[in-house]
Amino acid sequence: VIEYCVLALLQGGERYGFELVRTLSEVPGMVTSEGTLYPLLSRLRRAGVVETSWRESPSGPPRRYYRLTSSGRAVLEAFTGEWTSFRNAVDHFLEQETAA
Amino acid sequence: MNAATLHPLARDYLKRLKKAAAILPRSGRNELIEEIESHLSEALPPGATEAEALNVLERLGEPGQIVAEAAPGAPLVRAGALEWIATILLLIGGLIIPVVGWIAGVVLLWASKVWTLRDKLVGTLVVPGGLALPVFLALVAFTNATSPGSCSGTEWTKSINTGTGAIHTSHAVVFSSHCAEKTSSLAIALLIVLLVAAVLAIATSFYLVKRARRIEAIA
Numbered sequence A: 001v002i003e004y005c006v007l008a009l010l011q012g013g014e015r016y017g018f019e020l021v022r023t024l025s026e027v028p029g030m031v032t033s034e035g036t037l038y039p040l041l042s043r044l045r046r047a048g049v050v051e052t053s054w055r056e057s058p059s060g061p062p063r064r065y066y067r068l069t070s071s072g073r074a075v076l077e078a079f080t081g082e083w084t085s086f087r088n089a090v091d092h093f094l095e096q097e098t099a100a
Numbered sequence B: 001m002n003a004a005t006l007h008p009l010a011r012d013y014l015k016r017l018k019k020a021a022a023i024l025p026r027s028g029r030n031e032l033i034e035e036i037e038s039h040l041s042e043a044l045p046p047g048a049t050e051a052e053a054l055n056v057l058e059r060l061g062e063p064g065q066i067v068a069e070a071a072p073g074a075p076l077v078r079a080g081a082l083e084w085i086a087t088i089l090l091l092i093g094g095l096i097i098p099v100v101g102w103i104a105g106v107v108l109l110w111a112s113k114v115w116t117l118r119d120k121l122v123g124t125l126v127v128p129g130g131l132a133l134p135v136f137l138a139l140v141a142f143t144n145a146t147s148p149g150s151c152s153g154t155e156w157t158k159s160i161n162t163g164t165g166a167i168h169t170s171h172a173v174v175f176s177s178h179c180a181e182k183t184s185s186l187a188i189a190l191l192i193v194l195l196v197a198a199v200l201a202i203a204t205s206f207y208l209v210k211r212a213r214r215i216e217a218i219a
Helices: A002-012 A017-026 A034-047 A070-099 B008-023 B026-043 B050-060 B063-070 B081-096 B100-111 B117-125 B132-146 B151-162 B166-218
Strands: A050-055 A063-068
Touching (some): A002 A063, A002 A070, A017 A034, A017 A063, A017 B026, A034 A050, A034 B026, A034 B050, A034 B063, A063 B026, B008 B063, B026 B063, B081 B100, B081 B132, B081 B166, B100 B117, B117 B166, B132 B166
């Protein structure tokens, strides 16, 4: 699921690795080790859902920027649909339980 | 980015990461190290305290854990029968079947996916032949020392057998003791070489076992 969170974070435009990793790890319960997110980013790149470019930054060291590809956008859209219906289904049963 | 400006703890961490990442294919490995290095310099401004550095490294997680995450699907190579047999053959293969036994060990050593190029070079070149080398040297030394025509042995028997004049005998004794002195210093030198070769051969085996186990520790 974290993969899709990365894609979702990139909807608003490109971000660099450290920024992505810190944003994800700031949400409690999402990430146990920040370091393991980098191999995940690399897998997303190999899968073609994100593309990267290595650039100098105005402040600080050069950074690898991640950007959604069109196929990444499609994957995220499909997931959003699935996730919504899945969440609704689970909510449906959970709410029934508490009502009973 | 300049690794030299990193906090010493972060530099040490990078070193451990590079070691652990040795099992990854080159391109993935470089990308991972680049990213973690960049992460460290973003997270730790120059002059960061030790506590800050420890916190950042803790959040990153153990290098082995990160590397394991980078190599899923492709199961981590682990030391198995091949590595054990290779190590044993390299050490004593040459004693069981001269030359061929050791070469078989070298072939297995280079066929292994666990050892790095450096490990393989160490395994091959530090003591070529393994324990067979010192044993072979000892045999050569022994046959040389006892072969007829070498300076000691024959003179002794001659002096004892003839046993004629006192002058003759003492002559022979002086000659042979001079000879014995020469051979004994040579023998000591040879013995040291033998011992060093034997110790190095055994140390190489330990090194190879340790390197093979390192991968298990990551997994």
